[in-house]
Amino acid sequence: MTSCRSLLVTLLSVLFSVAAFAQTTLPSFLQPTNRYGGPRVNRWADSVLATLTPDERISQLIMVAGYSNRKPGYEDSLVTLVRTNKLGGVVFFQGGPIRQAKLTNRLQALSTVPLLIAMDAEWGLAMRLDSTVRYPYQMTLGAMPGSDSLIYRMGANLAKQARRLGMHVNFAPSVDINNNPNNPVINFRSFGEDKYAVTRKALAYVRGMEDNQLLTSIKHFPGHGDTGTDSHYDLPLISKSRVELDSLELYPFRQLINAGASGVMIAHLSIPALDTTRNRPSTLSPNIVTNLLKDELGFQGLVFSDAMNMKGVTKYFPSGQADELGIEAGMDVLEFTEDVPAALALIKQAIADGRITQQSLDARCLKVLRAKAWVGLDKYKPVVLDNLVSDLNPVQDVLLNRQFTEASLTVLKNDKNLLPLQHLDTLRIASVAIESEKVTAFQQMAGNYTQVDHFRLTSKMADSTVAKVLDSLQAYNLLLVDVHLNNIRPGTRYGMQAKTATLVGDLVATGKAVVTVFGNVYSLDRLNVPADSARPGRTIEQARAIVMPYQLTDYTEELSAQLIFGAIGASGKLPVTVNQRFRLGDGIAINAIGRLKYTIPEEVGIDSRFLTRQVDSLVNVGLEQKAFPGCVVQMARNGKVIFRKAYGKHTYDASLGAEPKTVQLDDLYDMASVTKVSTSTPALMRLVDEGKFNVDGKMSDYLPSFKKSNKADIVWRDVLTHQARLRAWIPFWMDTREEDGSWKPKTFKAERSARYPIEITDSLYLFKNYSKTIFEQIRDSPLNAKKEYVYSDLSFILYPQIVKRITGVPFEDFLKTTFYKPLGAATLTYNPRRFYKLDRIVPTEYDSLFRKTLIWGRVHDEGAAMLGGLSGHAGLFGSANDLMKVFEMYRQKGSYAGQQYISAKTIAEFTRYQFPELGNRRGLGFEKPSFAYTGNAPRSATKDSFGHSGFTGTFTWVDPDPAYNLTYVFLANRVYPTRNNNKISSLNTRTYVAEALYQAIKRGI
The missing domain is CATH 3.40.50.1700 (Glycoside hydrolase family 3 C-terminal domain)
Structure with a gap:
């Protein structure tokens, strides 16, 4: 027992004997006190070392290559190699996470001393494995002027993934300074050519990994950045002076070593300024490994070789001999030893010959064992296969990758x-x-x-x-x-x-x-x-x-x-x-x-899994209940689109001559009454800003033909809040029928002509001046007896006339030039058949009473159809994405992409409750939450929120309250094939889906 203690004391003195320039901070696995180590590490390492034979101590310094994508029989040979030679570790290359985990478990189960598992994972496990996270290359990260905290997070996240996979060492990062554009092997793997930036970013990466119990190996010592040769295929020559090397190549190594780096990988390089021996790679050079790295720089961590199968070393030194010379040079761990029996035999012979001392080799073995204990191998547990792939792909890394890209x-x-x-x-x-x-x-x-x-x-x-x-x-x-x-x-x-x-x-x-x-x-x-x-x-x-x-x-x-x-x-x-x-x-x-940004929920503090589950569940119930054949849901928070998903089909069956078309995100829907707040309302707000329209003026002020009507003195504020005593609607098409069911004169014909140019369907055309009759019917319609809230379409039918009369510009042209085109809302249009193929437009209802056909690409509302498809109350078509741009402009107080479309003052006025004292929940044109919950809005909607629903199954909502700051669009064709299907309302799908967004915000990540 006394002799064992004496041996350990001697080994410790060898382990910590350094020159004047000692490593300022010890590697974590060697620190006397550390949250992952300390006395526990030392006790285990000491006890294991005492049980190993001299030959087994050599084996602890050897790592062989492992693959999890090879043919049958390969794994058996690897298991035999590791078990027979009692090797210290495996460095894995290509494969997949499940296969590698299974192979790791098998190898560990057969190893007396648990194996140290390593990988090259410079840009994440995806550098070697499928189905894992790929981070940016280091050159990309080098483009970030700051954001080193992101790199730390990358290191921390990668460490957690590695440990979950049963991996303990990451041969990363590369701290080579790439100042040679033709460098064939480092190049994009470097953080760049600024030594200070390279050092700073590498340090953040190292700390992220080591703070989370993953050993690292900075590489490729003493610097592989200024070479035009790939050391995988030849021995590169670095013809720099020692002064030049000290000034540039060695700078990041020196800084990271002093900061406590746990490992350094030696490159296969010929560097005459450091070792004049012809064709001797740095891996095999005592001058470089021991004199420079260990003694001069005082490095006390693990010294790893670069892969010992590379031509940079094997071109002049065969496998086995190269491994022995690497150990002789001072290497702690040999990576990718090809001929293990030869290497072991030659190292044993070198000990016998006195070229390597047993004491030195034992000290290195003890260091490896301490590293193993630090990563938890003293309490080894096999890799759990359940949920492994999902655990290795956390959604937080999707966000991190987006942040990296944006910053670079x-x-x-x-x-x-x-x-x-x-x-x-x-x-x-x-x-x-x-x-x-x-x-x-x-x-x-x-x-x-x-x-x-x-x-x-x-x-x-x-x-x-x-x-x-x-x-x-x-x-x-x-x-x-x-x-x-x-x-x-x-x-x-x-x-x-x-x-x-x-x-x-x-x-x-x-x-x-x-x-x-x-x-x-x-x-x-x-x-x-x-x-x-x-x-x-x-x-x-x-x-x-x-x-x-x-x-x-x-x-x-x-x-x-x-x-x-x-x-x-x-x-x-x-x-x-x-x-x-x-x-x-x-x-x-x-x-x-300030244009819409497209991202993931986590960027705005929402758990994407929770939100997706909630929305999917609600929408799928609607689909199963046949409340609608399909829909598009789009959600944004803080101006960032975080959810976009298309569900279901255009129709329920193949009634249109083909299999039902799957709904796409950019499909066009009939907006129905959402038209009111996407056409008439913004137009009026713009005219208010320009001093051309007064909401407290009278109807006759802007409709001269109304001066002698019963509506002459009605105030527009009452009209826009639906308490002006106007009738809810007028069935204009019914007035075109004779008692026998035929069409009255100057109404409809089956063929187009100069007198009947207005296309209602492919076989129904309206008299050219019939719109005048519609406007007269509105003008002459009776008023309701009582002034109270009655939702009415009638005034919105009139706004296109008003806008044209005030501006001199046709209504659709005004909307497109004033709003839609500058906003980039290209799909928002009336009569979409003019611009889009039918397969991109979602059908609405089969009209069995008036038009006797499927309404497809034409406005569903009968009155709007008789106005040529263009009205202020219905007729607008578009995609969810383009509709959201309009409502995002509202959320941003009338501004979008640096352009002020409507003043913030006017937005505030139109979107506030106008007559809450009367129990009227409306804004000017806009729907707002009921004072007691009725389902017309999301349950959590605030008093500042607003939006509108549409008869065909559409809905949009904005809540500018800082707690939510959300914009929401739901487009569906619930009226297919018949308007009698009102399940979307009984299920309350539209507002429940919006409520899911509120709940996701409240819940957070």
Whole structure:
């Protein structure tokens, strides 16, 4: 027992014997007191070491490669290798999480001393495994001017995922300073070329991991950033002086070592300034591993080799010999030893020959055991397979990835402050995807903001096809060019195809292009086309604006489009110098301008799983009960769209000659009475702002023909709050029938003519002047006896006349030029058949009484149909997304994307209760919550909230109360196939779904 204590004392003295420049902060696994270690770690490590034979202590220093995607029989051979040689660890490469967890459990069950499991997971487990989280490459993170707290969170989250998978060491981060654009192996894996930024970001990453019990290994010591050779295939030469190395390459290593880094990985490099021995890789160099790293820099943590199968080491030293020389050089752990028996034999021989002392080897073994205890292997438990994949993909990491992307987006050119795009009504926009075979996520997102026509160009296209596309693009004044480079490595020319640069060059030469390059930042230098006999040279700098997202992912595509349209800003800076035009630190700051942002619920403090479950449940009940065949639900909070989902079908059956069409997010619905607050009401608010309409004026003030009517002195405020004694509605079409059921003269004909031009259906046309009869019927209609709240359509039928009379502009033109086009609400329109195919328009009712046909792409309301499909009370069609833009403008007090459409004062006036003392819940045009809950609004709706419902199954709601700040749209065709189906109201689906959003906000994450 005394001799055992003496051995441990000796080993400890070896373990902690360092030169004058000792590591300022000990690695966590060696600290005397640590929340994951301390005395417990030491006791376990000491006791295990005492049980190991000298040969078994050597084995603890060896990690072999493991794969979870190999053919049958591979696992048995790996198990045999590990068990027979009693190895210390496995470094996993390609595979999947469930397969790897099963293999890990099997290996651990057969190991006397639990295995240290490692992976290269620089950008998350997805670097090696499918079905796991992929974080951005380090170069992308290097573009963030600050936000190191995000990198810490990445490290913390990754550590939790790794530990859940049964992994203990992450061979990351790379702290190489990439100051060689042609570096084939580091490149995008580096944080950049600024040594201070590299150090700061790497430290945040390391601390995030180690604070959550994951060992790290900073790499590739002493610096792999300035080389044009890939050490996987050859031995790179670093021809720098010691002074240069100290100044640059060694800087981040020195800083992170002093901060307590737990591991350092040695690269396979030839560095004459540090070791003059010809062709000796740094991995095998005592001068570099022991003299420089351990003695001079005082590193006391685990020293890992880079993979021992790489040509950078095996080109001059065969497997086995290389492993022995690595241990002789001072290595603690050999990664990816290929010939384990040979390595063990040669290391034993080196001990016997005195080239390696047993005492030194035991000290290294003790350090490995302490690391194992620190990660919890002293209390080993197998990986639980239940819910493993879901646990490895937390929704918080979706948000983190979005935040990373948003923080790193870099604008490198912005001619005349073109970005973010404004004045959408002046732009004819085409998006052109380069080297993509389908419509891209970038293009789809761009289409959420306004009308964007999509094109694509690829190197595979014939020149004649390219020419046709280029000719078509002449009709547009702005081109959004998204360049898709599907490989980020320099060895593949960054994924550039034969004609990529030429295609981009032709587009930027138009002077109309905003170019977004989804790929390696160094590819910018390749997107230039020299002059030839046919054309002058073209350069990427000719673009009007340039956006660099650094890589190709759904996150970068979607958020780049959002940046261009001003939903988010940009603050990214180039982490490297590309050429003389694009240099380290370049980046133009862009501010967001308040357009809708498309994100996930977690960004606004909502649990997406809770919200989705609630909404799905409510909508699915409606679908099962056949309250409606399908619907679209869209929700936003704080101007951020957090829920968009289409449910069900256009119809219940194949009655339209084909299988029912699945509802799409951009389908157009008949808004029914939501038309009132999307057309008439905003038009009146705008006229109030311009001093052209007075809500306290009389009806006859704006309708001269009403001066002698019973409505002459009715005040508009009473009209807009539905207490003006107006009748609820008039069945105009019924007055066109004779007693025998035939049409009266000057009403309807079965064929179109000059006298009967107004299309009601394909076989029903209205007399050209019949609208005059409708207006006269309203004028001459009797008033209700009592002044009380009675919801009425009649006044809203009149507003298009009023607007045209005041402005001189037809009602629809006024709406589109004043609101819809500037808002980017391109689908909001009357009579959508003029612009859209029927399969994009959702059918409404089969009208068995009046029109005797399915109402599809034409207004459902009979009165609006007789007005040519255009009225102030019904007739508007559009998508949920475009309708939300109007109501988001209301929520933002009349402003949207930096443009004031309606004054905040007028918005406040129209959306407040007007006559609460009379029990009237209405605003001016707007519906508001009942004073006692009736289901007309969400139960939690505040007094400041407002919106409207529509007969066809539509509903929209805004609550500007700071506690909620929400905007909500529900579009359905509950009247299909008949209006007699009112289950949507009895189930209260629309307001219950809105209430789910309120509850999700209250509940939080």
